[in-house]
């Protein structure tokens with residue numbers, strides 16, 4: 001593969017600094033993880049957005065979160081076929097092999113994916129007309145969230161749409177038979193979260209009140 005090039009100096013420096021400091025301080029922990037394997041208690045599905053760092057928000061270390069990221073933290077509906085299902089494969093491994101106890105979908109403010117789908121829905125632009133080859137179709141999964149939004153002002157509508165998108169992902173998770181079985185048996189708990197980047201506030205969905213409540 002002739003197109004791979006050396007890392008930028010600042011990344012090499014950053015790595016060497018972590019190896020000398022962060023890694024060495026926890027070398028026993030890393031040895032244990034290497035020898036005995038991972039046993040994470042939770043899977044987190046969050047957005048690719050560089051401002052959303054689940055491990056930072058929860059103060060977790062290597063081995064604690066089975067983490068999957070995609071544009072707008074979406075879970076597709078259960079549809080086993082010949083397509084390449086990165087998210088579904090990760091969910092399957094987390095539930096069937098790792099037997100995680102918690103499945104967290106983490107949405108966030110200022111999500112470019114949610115805003116793009118909002119614009120697409122508002123202006124009636126079909127996904128096929130988008131300049132992007134993959135994102136438009138991917139974001140079609142958020143269209144039901146747009147249709148559920150009740151707020152009238154755009155900023156509030158986009159926030160609400162992002163939160164509804166989290167709930168849509170949880171609903172799609174329940175379409176996976178092995179997820180539904182694990183939830184029914186009490187082995188798996190689903191959680192819907194939404195993180196406000198600027199304030200650092202975290203909101204969790206309460207099915208009793210049907211709102212995202214500050215933690």
Ligand SMILES: [Zn+2]
Pocket residue numbers: 047048049071072073108110111112113114
């Ligand atoms: Zn996002």
